[in-house]
Amino acid sequence: MDDWKVANPGKPVGEGGRQMVQRMNDSHKPLRDWAFSFLEWKHAMWILDVGCGGGAAIYEMLRLSKDSMVHGIDYSADCVAAASEYNAPDLYFRAFIEEGDVGALPYDADKFDLVTAVETVYFWPDLSAGMKQILRVLKPGGTFAILCEVDGPERMDWDKVNFDIKVYRPEELKELLEQIGFVDVETHVKENGYMLVTGKK
Numbered sequence: 001m002d003d004w005k006v007a008n009p010g011k012p013v014g015e016g017g018r019q020m021v022q023r024m025n026d027s028h029k030p031l032r033d034w035a036f037s038f039l040e041w042k043h044a045m046w047i048l049d050v051g052c053g054g055g056a057a058i059y060e061m062l063r064l065s066k067d068s069m070v071h072g073i074d075y076s077a078d079c080v081a082a083a084s085e086y087n088a089p090d091l092y093f094r095a096f097i098e099e100g101d102v103g104a105l106p107y108d109a110d111k112f113d114l115v116t117a118v119e120t121v122y123f124w125p126d127l128s129a130g131m132k133q134i135l136r137v138l139k140p141g142g143t144f145a146i147l148c149e150v151d152g153p154e155r156m157d158w159d160k161v162n163f164d165i166k167v168y169r170p171e172e173l174k175e176l177l178e179q180i181g182f183v184d185v186e187t188h189v190k191e192n193g194y195m196l197v198t199g200k201k
């Protein structure tokens, strides 16, 4: 069995986990490139990447928003280490990477202009609780962006692996975001299944 099927992408740990998130830094680039082109990038944004894995989204967003401050959070200490290494030149200047769970975000209310979640919502045990936390830490008018490589379970080819995963459809995410209080919710789906769902506070 391939390495990536043995390690758990829902919580990459150990040397195998670090190698996995390094690979995902590259393999998720086409998804990020596609989805980030829909988002509005201004100067000096406060940004949070939830489930930041190996840190490539943090690196790219530091460059998409000049003079931004970009936080990353992940509940795997090994991911925090990998993302910190990836962003070493910016660390503690413009990049801040913490260990923590999306269900209990350690940030003040109304802090961020943009919160991103790249290939991670599948693994959150309580998606509503995570969304509520993100709504809390967003500034009024701020955007939450959910990026997924697949827009439904039939696209998912990880079915033979042994970890909990829930694959959402765009309309499910839209409905949930609206229930929680997000407004101007938009969905974008690419023909290959890439999905971006955004909502504003």
Ligand SMILES: C[S@@+](CC[C@H](N)C(=O)[O-])C[C@H]1O[C@@H](n2cnc3c(N)ncnc32)[C@H](O)[C@@H]1O
Pocket: 009, 010, 011, 012, 021, 024, 025, 028, 050, 051, 052, 053, 054, 055, 073, 074, 075, 076, 079, 100, 101, 102, 103, 117, 118, 119, 120, 123, 124, 125
């Ligand atoms: C498939 S990886 C994606 C990593 C990275 N976002 C990327 O696109 O390469 C999923 C990431 O979400 C993190 N994660 C999953 N559930 C989480 C939670 N409840 N709180 C914080 N991080 C979580 C995992 O530790 C892992 O790093």
